[in-house]
Amino acid sequence: MTDxxxxxxxxxxxxxxxxxxxSSLAQVENNTESTRSQFALEVKALRLGWLRAxxxxxxxxxxxxxxxxxxxxxxxxxxRHRFAWRPx
Numbered sequence: 001m002t003d004x005x006x007x008x009x010x011x012x013x014x015x016x017x018x019x020x021x022x023s024s025l026a027q028v029e030n031n032t033e034s035t036r037s038q039f040a041l042e043v044k045a046l047r048l049g050w051l052r053a054x055x056x057x058x059x060x061x062x063x064x065x066x067x068x069x070x071x072x073x074x075x076x077x078x079x080r081h082r083f084a085w086r087p088x
Contacts, residue, residue: 007048016045017077020059 020038028035045055058076 012049012051012054014054016050016055018042018045018055018057019077020057 018038018041020035039057039059042055042057046052056077060072060076
């Protein structure tokens with residue numbers, strides 16, 4: 001759906017985060033295609049123009065459930081964003 005024409009320089013200046021999540025170990029084991037598709041979003045970000053150093057995959061929440069694990073993912077993103085890539 002999103003193609004290169006909708007991505008501008010201002011977008012590429014920002015860090016890109018790919019949040020990968022399945023609610024339970026059973027989902028991780030049984031929904032392998034879904035997990036693969038989510039991880040493929042990293043490759044898509046690269047194809048759309050983000051530099052490798054600017055793309056971060058957050059998969060800490062793969063078997064988490066509920067608000068506490070979502071909060072952990074948000075905290076991870078905030079932590080990584082603080083040190084996120086910025087062009088020179």
